[in-house]
Amino acid sequence: PSITYVTSVCLPGYMEAFNNVDVSFEEMLESLHDSPLPCEQEGYIFYTCMAHGTTEIDFLAEQQCICGSNFLSANEGCNACYREHGSPNGIEVPESEVSSIWTAACSASPTQPFSAYFNTADDQQFSPTITLGTDKFPNNTAISN
Numbered sequence: 001p002s003i004t005y006v007t008s009v010c011l012p013g014y015m016e017a018f019n020n021v022d023v024s025f026e027e028m029l030e031s032l033h034d035s036p037l038p039c040e041q042e043g044y045i046f047y048t049c050m051a052h053g054t055t056e057i058d059f060l061a062e063q064q065c066i067c068g069s070n071f072l073s074a075n076e077g078c079n080a081c082y083r084e085h086g087s088p089n090g091i092e093v094p095e096s097e098v099s100s101i102w103t104a105a106c107s108a109s110p111t112q113p114f115s116a117y118f119n120t121a122d123d124q125q126f127s128p129t130i131t132l133g134t135d136k137f138p139n140n141t142a143i144s145n
Contacts, residue, residue: 003087005085005086006082006085006086006087009081009085010037010038010039010078010081010082010085011037011039011040011043012037012040013028013031013032013035013037013040014028014032014039014040014043017031029043029044029047029048032044037081038073038074038075038076038077038078038080038081039074039077039078039081039082041070041074041077042071042074042075042077042078045065045066045069045070045071045074046066046071046114046115048065049062049065049066049069049071049114050062050113050114050115051113051114056109056110056111059110059111059112059113059114060109060110062110062113062114063105063106063110063114066105066106066114067105067106072098072102075098076098079098084137085137085138101117104117105117
């Protein structure tokens, strides 16, 4: 499968909006608000908490928003979705590194945006260096997978 296919399985609401030129980013983001899918939860949290400034107080507000949410479990679930549907290491930070990055990002006084700690799916979505394996659950978006 292609990474676009895996993204469409793990982020179906995002991909539907992405492919609809009549939907704004804000409308797409709002549509993810109540999604039970981990990748869509992670995206919603990340983009609604994102700092819009460049000062430490902006980064602190972002840190409190993200670290006080279910972002970590959504990130883990999202990686699991990508792995189960053919991406060997998930799409983001390898699980072996997530815990230490989370601790560093959520315990220190922030001097940079949260995004500096985590790569997002968008960063690698069309990367030619990703070699996909077999989709263990083709076309099945059930959270239990």
